[in-house]
Amino acid sequence: MNYECIQGDISQQNNIDAVVNAANAELQTGGGVAGAIHRAAGPELTEATRPLAPIEPGQAVITEAFNLPNDYVIHCLGPVYGKDEPSDELLADCYRNALELTEKYKIKSIAFPAISTGAFGFPFEQATKIALDTLAGHVSTLSHLKTIRFVLFSDKDYQRYQHALEQFS
Known part of the structure; x- marks a missing residue:
């Protein structure tokens, strides 16, 4: 498995098949990650999530990515x-x-934010x-996934996640 950690905007991950939205129960536009993803994906995402809510x-539920550069x-x-x-x-369940x-x-590649932080x-x-x-x-049970990317918005969170990932590997 290839693990990556970058600082950036999760809604701008051009070479990733799926991005993870740190969603609210109603799967609607919110602040932070949910707001960035919904704004970039467009109003179709809100329509697609409506019948899946509440969670x-x-x-975890899945939708098309609409105007995002992902599937x-x-x-x-x-x-x-x-x-x-x-x-x-419950947090571990999100990832599982x-x-x-x-x-x-x-899905061959996925980008995660720091869920719930x-x-x-x-x-x-x-x-x-x-x-x-x-x-x-859980990665050993997967036959398709090859890349897991962690996308952190702030430099401080990126530095902390990168350090944890280095200690982990």
């Missing part, structure tokens, strides 16, 4: 830290469920460890 913490958007609802319990398990969709749709308040280091451990535990 529960840990759940798919995988929408994951991460847990709100301190509210949705067990938060560690996204990976299951990559297998079902024969923004407005949902999950401690960054803890969320990063859960993400990396969960992905490492």
Whole structure:
């Protein structure tokens, strides 16, 4: 498996088959990642997600990517830290469920944001460890996925994720 970490905008990942949306339960435009993805994808994304909502913490659903440079958007609802319990398990479910969709749709590359670390308040280091451990535990079961990219918006988050990824490999 090829792991990458970049600083950038998750809605501008030109060479990735699927991007992960850190979605809200109603799968609608929001702030942060959800806002960036919905704005870039266009109003068709909102229409496509409407019949799939609401989703529960840990759940993942997939749609076409519309005006994004990708084939798919995988929408994951991460847990709100301190509210949705067990938060560690629900966050791991987001990553596991996204990976299951990559297998079902024969997706070769995926880009993840740092799910639940923004407005949902999950401690960054803890969320990063859960993400990396969960992905490492499941990639051997996948026959299509070849690249996992982590896309962090801020330089600080990029530096922290890159450091965690270096320690992990």
